[in-house]
Amino acid sequence: TLSDRLSATFRNLRGKGRLSEADIDATAREIRIALLEADVALPVVRTFIKNVKERCLGAEVSRALNPSQQVIKIVNDELVQILGGETRRLRFAKTPPTVIMLAGLQGAGKTTLAGKLAKWLKDQGHSPLLVACDLQRPNAVNQLGVVAERAGVAVYAPEPGNGVGDPVKVAKDSIDYARTKVHDIVIVDTAGRLGIDQEMMQQAADIRDAVHPDEILFVVDAMIGQDAVNTAEAFRDGVGFDGVVLTKLDGDARGGAALSIRQITGKPIMFASSGEKLDDFDAFHPDRMASRILDMGDLLTLIEQAEKTFSQEEAAKMASKLASKKGQDFTLDDFLAQMEQVRKMGSISKLLGMLPGMGQIKEQIQNIDERDVDRTAAIIKSMTPAERQDPTIINGSRRARIARGSGVEVSAVKNLVERFFEARKMMSRMAQGGGFPGMPGMPG
Ligand code: GDP
Ligand code: MG
Numbered sequence: 001t002l003s004d005r006l007s008a009t010f011r012n013l014r015g016k017g018r019l020s021e022a023d024i025d026a027t028a029r030e031i032r033i034a035l036l037e038a039d040v041a042l043p044v045v046r047t048f049i050k051n052v053k054e055r056c057l058g059a060e061v062s063r064a065l066n067p068s069q070q071v072i073k074i075v076n077d078e079l080v081q082i083l084g085g086e087t088r089r090l091r092f093a094k095t096p097p098t099v100i101m102l103a104g105l106q107g108a109g110k111t112t113l114a115g116k117l118a119k120w121l122k123d124q125g126h127s128p129l130l131v132a133c134d135l136q137r138p139n140a141v142n143q144l145g146v147v148a149e150r151a152g153v154a155v156y157a158p159e160p161g162n163g164v165g166d167p168v169k170v171a172k173d174s175i176d177y178a179r180t181k182v183h184d185i186v187i188v189d190t191a192g193r194l195g196i197d198q199e200m201m202q203q204a205a206d207i208r209d210a211v212h213p214d215e216i217l218f219v220v221d222a223m224i225g226q227d228a229v230n231t232a233e234a235f236r237d238g239v240g241f242d243g244v245v246l247t248k249l250d251g252d253a254r255g256g257a258a259l260s261i262r263q264i265t266g267k268p269i270m271f272a273s274s275g276e277k278l279d280d281f282d283a284f285h286p287d288r289m290a291s292r293i294l295d296m297g298d299l300l301t302l303i304e305q306a307e308k309t310f311s312q313e314e315a316a317k318m319a320s321k322l323a324s325k326k327g328q329d330f331t332l333d334d335f336l337a338q339m340e341q342v343r344k345m346g347s348i349s350k351l352l353g354m355l356p357g358m359g360q361i362k363e364q365i366q367n368i369d370e371r372d373v374d375r376t377a378a379i380i381k382s383m384t385p386a387e388r389q390d391p392t393i394i395n396g397s398r399r400a401r402i403a404r405g406s407g408v409e410v411s412a413v414k415n416l417v418e419r420f421f422e423a424r425k426m427m428s429r430m431a432q433g434g435g436f437p438g439m440p441g442m443p444g
Helices: 002-013 021-037 042-058 067-082 110-123 140-151 167-180 198-211 227-238 256-265 286-294 299-309 312-323 332-344 348-352 359-366 370-381 385-389 396-406 410-433
Strands: 098-103 128-133 154-156 185-190 215-221 243-247 269-273 281-283
Touching: 021 042, 021 067, 042 067, 042 256, 067 256, 067 286, 098 110, 098 198, 110 128, 110 140, 110 185, 110 215, 110 243, 110 269, 110 281, 128 140, 128 167, 140 154, 154 167, 167 185, 167 198, 185 198, 198 227, 215 227, 227 256, 243 256, 256 269, 256 286, 269 286, 332 370, 332 385, 332 410, 370 396, 370 410, 396 410
Parallel strands: 098 185, 098 215, 128 154, 128 185, 215 243, 243 269
Antiparallel strands: 269 281
């Protein structure tokens, strides 16, 4: 999948101290393959790669992030950008009812979506009316009735037993009906075919002309891959639409379709549907979709927090300490400062979920909790400045005093000092590799 390839790409980057132009080129190539394999359309891939490369080459050296984290951040930013940036909200008519028309292939999930959208709007205090304009399939009207009942909203449908009705007339009449029954929103469910079909397209266009929708939503199954683009283009030309709804995001599809549709049609993805239940539905959030495509655990969140938390001076100070050859001027005070830094970034347990691919370390951290961090802080605070500066002077009697002062066993003090020396060794090693500053407070 796209996410697997991207993860592999970023795994190769991890641990690099500095990225060369060749590194960036190689990374761009990998991302390109990953996107193509995920069915993202070629022109979209090209634009994407171009933007990412430009930004990587022009990127300022960040103090909070190492180069590979910086690349991940850029890729993520560009993904969010290409997915539409901000979430686009529904436009409501100045004079109700607001008319929302659903269009798309058969099986795309229109009828299911009609119910979800209706419930979502109802929960926000609206009074939606569902309109059954799919008179193609024998059971379609029933299906919408069931959906409406589940959503607890009203439905407008042709009288049963009238034979095949006229969907355009039903649509038109439903608007008057909505006015008299004071529904402020009308959601028009339409028929679809398995393939793109002229007659169906014409019917949708006729319904559109009859009801003048405020929003035409193109509903598309995220699983159909590259076909999504052709279908979207056909609907854009045949009916036109204002926004896109991606359905079946609960499947394996990682979102190649989403990238392509947004970029090629220029229309925003407005909603995402992710299951058969009425509540499996939400406004579309480009940033969440980008994370899903990248599938980097919560690494992105971690990166964001690291950026926020690390003040520039702190980071610079830390960096110069780490760069010092033997790391000898890394003191227990720094150890404590780092620990508080980690705490600022979120509780240790939360950090666990944010380190994809770091299984070993994860397991280690799993064994400690916040209280351990508190205890460590208490021990260090019971030391004199001289002891913090040079822990080698901590002998038996000093240990006993520190233990008394912090209310722990003498062995805990001993243990902490050993962990500190371990951490210092690790710090100097990382400094040479230029990696992300280590996690103090971890058992050695
Ligand atoms: P329509 O022909 O466009 O009206 O599509 P339907 O609403 O009838 O949906 C077709 C099938 O897809 C039904 O079996 C739905 O239960 C299913 N479906 C719709 N939306 C989703 C979704 O988000 N996730 C999953 N897993 N199934 C969905
Ligand atoms: Mg339907």
